[in-house]
Structures are given as structure tokens and as C-alpha cells.
Amino acid sequence: MKTEKRVIILNESRLENNDLYKKLITYGYDIFECLNIDEILIGDIKRNIILINGKEDYxxxxxxxxxxxxxxSKIPIIVLIDIDEQKKIDKYIKLGIKDYIKKPCNTDEISFRIKNIIDYYDLVEKLYKKECNIAEYINNIQDKDNKFQTLIDxxxxxxxVKDKDLVYTDVNKTYFLFSEIKNENIIGKRDEELWNDELVQKFYKEDKIVIEAKETIEFEEVRKFNNEERVYKVNKSPLLNIDEEVIGLIGIYQDITEFKLIENDIKKNASTDFLTQIPNRRGLYKHLxxxxxxxxxxxxxxxxDIDEFKKINDVYGHKSGDDVLRVVSNKIQMFFTEDFISRISGDEFVIVLEDDIEKKEIENRVEKFLKEINFELSIGKRKCYISGSIGVVQxxxxxxxxxxxxxxDLAMYKAKQRGKNTFAFYEKGMVEEVEINSNIERDLHDSIEKGEVYLFYQPQYTGDKKLIGFEALFRWKNEKYKSVSVIKVIEIMEKTKLINKMGRYIFEKACIFAKEINENRxxxxxxxxxxxxxxxMRKNFVLEVKDILKKVGVDPKTLGIEITESIFLDNLEDSINTISQLKSLGMKILLDDFGTKYSSLNYLARLPISSIKIDKSFxxxxxxxxxxxxxxKxxxxxxxxxxxxxxxxxxxxSSQLEQLNDMNVDAIQxxxxxxxxxEEDAKKLINQDI
Structure with missing residues (x-):
């Protein structure tokens, strides 16, 4: 026989998670996975919770x-959200979700949160059913009989039960568990004969409201019983005769202490980060x-945030990444003992300083903390070096x-740009800069289709001015951004991955140009x-290059690929392999901006390059x-x-040219x-050169 506790998983990609399913089944839940709500209606609608996973639009x-x-709409909903959706949680809450879980997350966290919410709603339903059954039965009785007495006892x-004069006419046995008063001491008496003045006044006001308004009142109260504080749900309703006249009132006391403890735990879990047990984004929002x-x-x-945290996950695994997060969380808590600390997603932590302190003191505290957070951690037999970058806003x-x-966040990003393991204060203009960058990104998306992207070609010569080639240079013709540097536009494309689409277009246009200028030459x-x-770093990059070469029909020997040393920092061996494949096609490989970044003689010896380019700054x-x-030299x-x-x-x-010729530099640009x-002027130059 199937349980009534069920979990509907609405999954955009229909990716099964066997570990999650097994865990939920051990809790006694049925699993029902589907793509849309129409599929839910095909089966049994009586489910306990809905879990939604997929892209934002879905x-x-x-x-x-x-x-x-x-x-x-009556079923509680949990959604899984990505890091970039953190600022859209309010939108999901307005659409009716009861909880959310940030990705990446593990099976234990998801199943734990599902169990908590289901337990909560199970308890609510049970209490609701009890209350409704009692009220329905009481409303149907006219006179006390043995059957009724047995039921309520x-x-x-x-x-x-009180009559209209507020005299007790009946109580059940459970009532005496909440009171030290004996049965023979309550029937036929009024409150002033049983309780202290404070309680008498309280009960009288409540009873008067019920009788005069002929309405039920309901509230919670905390009362001390056997030297222990207990939470009670109180319901007081009028008893009416057939003419709708008040003949008395009935009171119901429910001890909901355990229910409130569970409710508080659920609320705490909703505001607490599962991994580190410090407040999460919801907890941060409440505090702020x-x-x-x-x-x-x-x-x-x-x-x-933790510098290069993605690398830690990629190299050491997500379990080790979780260990790093716990260690960092502990260090933050030990340093900021009097302040509010939260983990809002991934490797991002937010600290709210409780004291109003001067900027200089903040700088001193942050500098000390950065030293504390810059440490070495052993993971198995390997060592991992941890550091963090901090943005501060007053x-x-x-x-x-x-x-x-x-x-x-913007200030933190500025700190990252300065070299990481440092800090930066928010400054005016940062938000405006983000808005400008966002506008640039938006307008770049369809810039190719609008015909705004084109190439310039800068000639390269030997020292005695013999034309040997060109460097293709990206240009974007958009009047709104004519004051924005090309370097900034390229940086934005790299951050947003637009560089992949744009790079393919530029390479293809350059191939067409190379083919045209070398025909009959x-x-x-x-x-x-x-x-x-x-x-x-894209796995299919070499295949894309081959496809373009084949499509255009250009001789690879007439092409050069300019790279910078930064491509070898993340994964040297993979980068060398990719460059070697490109070189094997017949293309030249030029190491650009040599001397400006991480230049090493080891690179010159190991890399499959064809030539080097000395940077303009030199x-x-x-x-x-x-x-x-x-x-x-x-x-x-x-x-x-x-x-x-x-x-x-x-x-x-001419002075630079003369000195470079004296050093036997091979080419000048x-x-x-x-x-x-x-392109038109470049072709004219070639014709003149011929």
C-alpha cells in the first residue's frame, strides 16, 4: 500500500537523482517526477510537497x-536556485514557495528540508482536523448525554462549558491535567471563585467578547504548569440554541508546545545555512x-568570498570544498565574535559589523582578518592555499x-581586480559602471546581426619596410559607446562569454581576408x-577552428594565432596540447604582450610558439x-x-625603429x-606593395 506522503519533482531536464530518491524513500515518501503540472493531474493529486528544479523561466x-x-496551490513548494538567482528570491516567494535551496547542494540537505516541511504540514493538518471535528460535534449537540461525555473525556x-452566566457546567478529564483544580471544586462555580484577580479579569473580557459578538475567538498563550512554560492554543466559541440565542460558551485548550518547537526549528532551519550552521541569506535579510x-x-x-574557490572544488572535489567552507566559517566566527555573520551562497559570506566605527578602524580590522583568512590547509596528502577578498560598504x-x-558585492569585485586577498571600499560610480557594462553587454548580443562589428588590419613590416602580414583588430561601431575603449569592450565580452560567439565571427572574417589577399601571391x-x-579553454575550440578553415577554404599557413601568457596559468598541459594542435594545422603561434605579465624563460622553452611580440609598454x-x-636586447x-x-x-x-633594427628585431608593427x-585600405596597400 502506498504512503500518502509524496514528493512531486518537477524537473526541467528530467535528470534522475538516484541518491536523492533513495534517501526520500527511506523517509517513507513516494517519488513522482514529471516535466509540467499537466502530468501531475494524470495521477493522484494527493501529494505532500513539490520540488522544482530548472532554469529561471521554467x-x-x-x-x-x-x-x-x-x-x-495548496501544496507546499520548494525550489532549487542557482547562484545568479539569489537576488530574485522575493519573486519566487510572491509566487507561493515555502522554501528554497541554493545550488550546489547535496542530497542530505534537500531531503532534510523536504522532511521538515512535510512534518510541519502534517502536524498542522492533524491539529486542524482535531479542532474541526470537535467544533462540528459540539455544534450538533443540544443536551449532554453519556455518549458526549465519553467522547470529550x-x-x-x-x-x-459555561452557561450564559459564565458558570462552569462541564469539563472533560483532560482539563484537570492543565489545572490543579478538582472536578468537585469547579462545576457550578464562576471564575472569581477559582482563579486570581488577574486571570479572572482576563477570562471575563474574553468571554464577554464571545457572548456579545456571537463570534469565536482564537489565540495562543504561554502559561506555567508544573514549573514549566507551555504554549496553548485557545478557542472560545458561543453555544447557540435553535433561535440563535447564546445559551453559553465552550472553550478548548490545546497544548501545542511540541508543535511550536517543531515550527521554531523549521523557521530556524529556513534561516540557517545547512553546511556551516550560521545564518543564510534569509537570516541575513531578517537581520538587515x-x-x-x-x-x-x-x-x-x-x-x-574565497579566492579561486571553484578551483578548489574542481581539483580537490566538492566534499573538500565543503570542508574549506566550514573552516573559513569558523575563522570568521572566531574573529568577528560580536558581529552578525552569514553565508549567503557558495563561497560568499556577509558580515554586518554591530558597532558604528570609523573607516580607519574598519581598515585595520579587515587587514588583520585578511591575514587570518590567508592560510594553508592540508587536504589528504596535498596542500591547499586559502585566501579571501572583501568588499566593504558604509x-x-x-x-x-x-x-x-x-x-x-561591487566593492568585493574591485578587490578581486586589485589582485585578490585584499579589500576595497564601495565608491560612488561603481553602480553606474555596472549599469554601463550591462548596457554594453546587452547591445553586444546582436551587434553582429546589426552589422556593427568589423575588423581593422594593422600592417607588419620588416625593419626595411617590407610588408609581411597584418594583425586583425576588433572594432565595434556604435555611437553610444564611441568613448569606451576596445580593451574594456573585450573585457566585458570575456566576462560574459560573448567572446566565444564574437571570436568565432572575427576569426572567420580574418580567414576570408587572408584567403583573398593571398590569391595569386x-x-x-x-x-x-x-x-x-x-x-x-573550450573543449571544442580546435574543432571550431578546423570547421572555419574548411568552410572558408583558406591556407592555414597564411594565418597566425596570437595568445597571451595568461592562458597557461589555469592548466598548462591542456593549453600546450590545444596550441600544439593548432600549430600542427600549419598556423603560426605568436606569444603576445611578452614581458608584461607572467613572462618566464620556461615558457619560451616549453611552449609550441612560432614567434614572440614585445609589448608596446616596453x-x-x-x-x-x-x-x-x-x-x-x-x-x-x-x-x-x-x-x-x-x-x-x-x-x-624613427629613434625606436633605429634601435630595434640595431638589435635585429625581425618585424615592426x-x-x-x-x-x-x-579592409578596403589594407587591400589598397597590398596592391601598392605589389
Whole structure:
């Protein structure tokens, strides 16, 4: 026989989770997985809880459909939410959810939360049924009889009856479990003969309301019984005769202490992070709401996340990642002993300082804490290095919760940009910058379709001005953003992964250009294209390159791929493998911006590169006498010693050109010979060169 306790899992992708299902089954629940609510109606509608998983649009659509369904809308709902949905929780709550669980989450957390909510609603239903049955029976009786007395005496709730003069006419046996008064001392008496003045006045006011209004009143109260505080639910209703005249009233006392304890546990669990047992996002919101009610009070909120936490999960596994979160949580609690601490998602923690302190003191505390949070942790036989970045916002109670957290998050992101394991305060203009970036991202999405994206080509020459190739440069023609630098636009594309779509388009256009300019040309010109680390890290990147080469029909030997050293930081071996595959196709591999970031002679020896490009920042500082001249000469000699040609970028003066020629630099790129050209002008230049 199947249990009435069931869990409906509405899953957009229909991905079964056997561990979760097994866990729920051990709790005694049936599992029913489906894609939409129409499938629920096919089976038995009597379920206990609904769990929804999927993308935001899917969940919102499901919630709206459930809200409009009279039967399903009565069932409690839990949704699983992604990190980027944290700020949309209010939308889900308005659509009727009872709880939410942040991903990534484990089977134990989901099943634990489901069990708590089902237990809660089971208890509510039981209490409701008891109350309704009693009220229905009482309303049907006219006179006391043996059957009625037997019934009420055996009920696990206290019942008393008074006449219209407020004299006790009957009580059940359970009543005396809540009182030290004996039966023979209560029947025929009024409250003033039994209780102290305070209780007498309280009971009289309540009874008067019931009799005069002919309405039921219901409330909860805490009373001390046997030296223990107990919580009671009290229901007082009028007793009416056939003419609807009040002939008395009936009172029902239910001891709901255990129920309230469970309810409090559920509320606590809803506001507590399952993993670290500190407040979660909901707990943080409650705390900030209470703070914001205290007008004209200054707030200091700190937003912290663990640096490179994704790598910890990827390298050591999610269980080790959870261990790191617990350790970090403990360190935060030990340091900020008097302050409010919460974990709002993933590796993100928020600390609300309880004292109103000056900025300098905050700086001192944060600096000390960053040292505390910068530590080494052993995971098995390996060591993991932990650090954190912090954003700080000082605000007042005029701000709302979302704007406070957004500002703190922006400040934290600024700290990340400064090199991590540091902190930054929120500054005016950060929100506006985010809005601008958001607008740029939005308008970039369809920029290709609108014909706004095109390429410029900057010629590359030998020292004696022989044309040998071009570098393809991305340009975006949009009047709204003409003052925004190309570098900033590219950064936004990389952060939003738009670089994959844009990069494919740019590479294909460059291939078409390379094919066109090399037709009927004996000495081939090399067209090089900048490739982002985001593109290189894609598993199917090499296949995409092959597809474009085949589609365009271009000779790979006329193409170059420009990469920076940063692509080798995350996974050196995989990056070397990808670059080797590209080189094996016949393309040149150029190491761009050499000397500006993580330059290492080890890279020159190990990487499958064809040449290196010395960054413009080095060329700008080139003088007849100076360290940069020595460095450029040294880099050139080392490169030549392992047979790597050298390209100098950003050459603008005859003095720079002369010195670079003296050092035997192989190729020159810069305004001294040509600025970046449109495709049309680049082709004219080639024709002139012929």
C-alpha cells in the first residue's frame, strides 16, 4: 500500500537523482517526477510537497501555473536556485514557495528540508482536523448525554462549558491535567471563585467578547504548569440554541508546545545555512531588516568570498570544498565574535559589523582578518592555499537591502581586480559602471546581426619596410559607446562569454581576408588573430577552428594565432596540447604582450610558439640609454637563440625603429609605418606593395 506522503519533482531536464530518491524513500515518501503540472493531474493529486528544479523561466512558469490551480496551490513548494538567482528570491516567494535551496547542494540537505516541511504540514493538518471535528460535534449537540461525555473525556485536549452566566457546567478529564483544580471544586462555580484577580479579569473580557459578538475567538498563550512554560492554543466559541440565542460558551485548550518547537526549528532551519550552521541569506535579510528599522543608524557591511574557490572544488572535489567552507566559517566566527555573520551562497559570506566605527578602524580590522583568512590547509596528502577578498560598504538606513548588498558585492569585485586577498571600499560610480557594462553587454548580443562589428588590419613590416602580414583588430561601431575603449569592450565580452560567439565571427572574417589577399601571391602574407583564453579553454575550440578553415577554404599557413601568457596559468598541459594542435594545422603561434605579465624563460622553452611580440609598454620606454633597451636586447637574443623571431609592437618613432633594427628585431608593427586600416585600405596597400 502506498504512503500518502509524496514528493512531486518537477524537473526541467528530467535528470534522475538516484541518491536523492533513495534517501526520500527511506523517509517513507513516494517519488513522482514529471516535466509540467499537466502530468501531475494524470495521477493522484494527493501529494505532500513539490520540488522544482530548472532554469529561471521554467520555474517561474511552473509556479504561475501552480498558483492558478486550486488544488496544486495548496501544496507546499520548494525550489532549487542557482547562484545568479539569489537576488530574485522575493519573486519566487510572491509566487507561493515555502522554501528554497541554493545550488550546489547535496542530497542530505534537500531531503532534510523536504522532511521538515512535510512534518510541519502534517502536524498542522492533524491539529486542524482535531479542532474541526470537535467544533462540528459540539455544534450538533443540544443536551449532554453519556455518549458526549465519553467522547470529550477521552480527547487529548481540554474542554470546558459555561452557561450564559459564565458558570462552569462541564469539563472533560483532560482539563484537570492543565489545572490543579478538582472536578468537585469547579462545576457550578464562576471564575472569581477559582482563579486570581488577574486571570479572572482576563477570562471575563474574553468571554464577554464571545457572548456579545456571537463570534469565536482564537489565540495562543504561554502559561506555567508544573514549573514549566507551555504554549496553548485557545478557542472560545458561543453555544447557540435553535433561535440563535447564546445559551453559553465552550472553550478548548490545546497544548501545542511540541508543535511550536517543531515550527521554531523549521523557521530556524529556513534561516540557517545547512553546511556551516550560521545564518543564510534569509537570516541575513531578517537581520538587515531589523537594522534598517533603526532610523539614522550607520551600517558597515562586508562582502567576502574565497579566492579561486571553484578551483578548489574542481581539483580537490566538492566534499573538500565543503570542508574549506566550514573552516573559513569558523575563522570568521572566531574573529568577528560580536558581529552578525552569514553565508549567503557558495563561497560568499556577509558580515554586518554591530558597532558604528570609523573607516580607519574598519581598515585595520579587515587587514588583520585578511591575514587570518590567508592560510594553508592540508587536504589528504596535498596542500591547499586559502585566501579571501572583501568588499566593504558604509551606509545608512536610507538604503534598501538589495542596494547595500550590490554595493558591497561591487566593492568585493574591485578587490578581486586589485589582485585578490585584499579589500576595497564601495565608491560612488561603481553602480553606474555596472549599469554601463550591462548596457554594453546587452547591445553586444546582436551587434553582429546589426552589422556593427568589423575588423581593422594593422600592417607588419620588416625593419626595411617590407610588408609581411597584418594583425586583425576588433572594432565595434556604435555611437553610444564611441568613448569606451576596445580593451574594456573585450573585457566585458570575456566576462560574459560573448567572446566565444564574437571570436568565432572575427576569426572567420580574418580567414576570408587572408584567403583573398593571398590569391595569386607568391610571398604569402600572414594574418594574425587574437584569441582569448576563454576561447582556448573550450573543449571544442580546435574543432571550431578546423570547421572555419574548411568552410572558408583558406591556407592555414597564411594565418597566425596570437595568445597571451595568461592562458597557461589555469592548466598548462591542456593549453600546450590545444596550441600544439593548432600549430600542427600549419598556423603560426605568436606569444603576445611578452614581458608584461607572467613572462618566464620556461615558457619560451616549453611552449609550441612560432614567434614572440614585445609589448608596446616596453617600446614606449626605449631610449638610447636605459634598462628597457637592455631588456629588449636580452629578450631578442634569447628568442633568437631558440630560433624564435621577434615582433616589436607600438613602434612610433624613427629613434625606436633605429634601435630595434640595431638589435635585429625581425618585424615592426606601429604607427611609424601604418595605423590600423580598414579592409578596403589594407587591400589598397597590398596592391601598392605589389
Amino acid at each position: 520555474k517561474i512558469n511552473i509556479l504561475k501555473n501552480i498558483k492558478n490551480n486550486k488544488l496544486l 477521552n480527547m487529548p485536549i481540554a474542554i470546558w 531588516e531589523s537594522k534598517l528599522k533603526q532610523k539614522n543608524e550607520n551600517l558597515t557591511v562586508m562582502f567576502m 551606509t545608512n538606513t536610507e538604503d534598501d537591502i538589495e542596494s547595500i548588498l550590490i554595493k558591497a 607568391k610571398e604569402k602574407l600572414i594574418v594574425s588573430v587574437n584569441i582569448s583564453p576563454i576561447q582556448i 617600446i614606449d620606454k626605449l631610449t638610447n640609454k636605459g634598462n628597457y633597451k637592455v631588456l629588449i 636580452l629578450i631578442t637574443e634569447i628568442a633568437h637563440s631558440i630560433e624564435l623571431p621577434v615582433v616589436a609592437e607600438g613602434v612610433e618613432s 606601429g604607427y611609424i609605418f601604418s595605423k590600423p586600416l580598414t
